[in-house]
Amino acid sequence: MAAVTPLLSTRGLSRSFGGLKAVREVDFALPEGQIRAIIGPNGAGKTTFVSLVCGRILPSSGTVVFDGRDVSRLPAHKRVRAGIAYTFQITSIFSNLTVFDNVALAAQRHLLDDRQARPTARALEEEGMAALEKTGLADFAEKRAGNLAYGHQRLLEVAMGLALKPRLLILDEPTQGLSDGEIDSFVALVREIGREATVLLIEHNMDVVMALAERITVMDQGRILAEGTPEEIRADKAVQQAYLGG
Amino acid sequence: MTNVKSLWLHAAVILLLFALNFLLPEYHRGIFSRVMVLAVFAMGYNLAFGYTGLLSLGHAMFFAAGLYGAGLTIYHLGWSVWPALGAGLLAGTLLALVVGFLALRTTGVAFMIVTLMFAQVFYLTTLYFTTYTRGEEGLVLPQAMRSLALPGASFSLTDPATRYMAALALLTIVLGLVLILVRSPYGRALIAIRENEERMRMLGYDVFANKLASVVISGLICAAAGAAYAVLFGYVGSGFASIQYSILPLLWVLLGGAATTLGPLIGTLFMFYIIDTASDYTTAYLLVVGLALILLILYFPKGIAGTVRERWLPWLP
Secondary structure, eight states: OOOOOOSEEEEEEEEEETTEEEEEEEEEEEOTTOEEEEEOSTTSSHHHHHHHHHTSSOOSEEEEEETTEEOTTSOHHHHHHHTEEEEOSSOOOOTTSBHHHHHHHHHHHHHHHOSSOOOOHHHHHHHHHHHHHHTTOGGGTTSBGGGSOHHHHHHHHHHHHHHTOOSEEEEESTTTTOOHHHHHHHHHHHHHHTTTSEEEEEOSOHHHHHHHOSEEEEEETTEEEEEEOHHHHHHOHHHHHHHSOO | OHHHHHHHHHHHHHHHHHHHHHHSOHHHHHHHHHHHHHHHHHHHHHIIIIITOOOOSOTHHHHHHHHHHHHHHHHHHOOOHHHHHHHHHHHHHHHHHHHHHHHTTSOHHHHHHHHHHHHHHHHHHHHHTHHHHOTTTOEEOOGGGOEEEETTEEEETTSHHHHHHHHHHHHHHHHHHHHHHHHSHHHHHHHHHHHOHHHHHTTTOOHHHHHHHHHHHHHHHHHHHHHHHHHHHOEEOGGGGSTHHHHHHHHHHHHHOTTOSSHHHHHHHHHHHHHHHHHHHOSOHHHHHHHHHHHHHHHOTTOHHHHHHHHTOTTOO
């Protein structure tokens, strides 16, 4: 069996904050096209781990390889341009700008890097509106982003991620604070995104995880505790103990 | 549509200023010439402060770099006006590049302090080289040196009408440049950096490089104002490098409306006339100025153009 080079892999990735080892020696591989969920109790190091991947924080040791290239020392903005998009756990949008401007900023970045394209008003309009339509926000394009309902702000985060046309989209607890109805349409959206991009999802809502993830990685105390299909994880005794507090 | 409206508005402002050359009495025409040049200074400041959110307390150094770059080359080296203006622009741009590169490692209050310090260094340097600059007393450029060569003719910048038109030409160019800039994708990126720097980084923008570019363009515009001031008004003194001239553009921009294209012009004009009018009646004119500022903050908290945009004309750039 030929080994397929994963889109993202980490080797011995560690990060400590003072005495606290938030992420320890994590070896992780994510093949292209997969929807992967990372679960684990609070403080397990999930957000720190994806922050190391997208470059918001730098590792104490270890490497991150994306698309065959070592990106461990690359600043965050260069990793984004290499194709890693991150949506914030705590909603981080441009509240004072219009919804359209929010996605246009993302589309503009990827258009600037695309040699064939140019960030003309028309191209921005097309790409920006496409991202808004996918997330169902097209009707709010001219509204001030800060005036959107909370659920819509979460969607705008995702729309900005989409407008970057990433190869890997990292979603950090995207359904936090959403209503049941909103969660259903969110699951459908992520499934849709999963057709074009690889998705790495941190999520606490197990229904969402079970509905979306092809594979699940369980983290606990900065380490990877288990990894497998949703069925395997559900049956895993160690996971039940750590995560379900059994 | 909004694009067309804003273009018409800016064209109308320029046309109005053009017409005022023929309508204003001599005294007021002089004030307007000065205001237009200083408004360009304020526009440069506004790009860094208003649009990019960089509160600098040292922009006097960029204005003064332009002023001295043009003034010293004319006075000591006998350069003619065009190359002297070029020297002024170059001096201001290089200074902005170096200062920006160092100061932008800091943010917030530290950035204010660092820019203030650099400006103080610049100010003290102009005093240190008193042999060449004559310090506070300054240099008066000889009238004969201040003539602008254009294809086919040469104009003396000491003539009030020529001076007014030269100031207006500079204002028009810079206003046009700023208008294009802030409506471009780059301008949108600067505003977004002001709003949420961390998000911009995670959208793949090199925040430092964008800020540096903003400071350099801002410095270039301020230096253009300084260089123009030297050749139009023929006076070059270190007073222009002092802290007062770092605070004034901040005040003009806040008065007129930060992050608006026309705000700096409105603010500068307004401030000049409050002082001018008040000092006709009382020696305690600063009291009147202070009162006017307080009233403005109360009723126009976002500056004149900023509040107009917020309440009535959302399409204002």
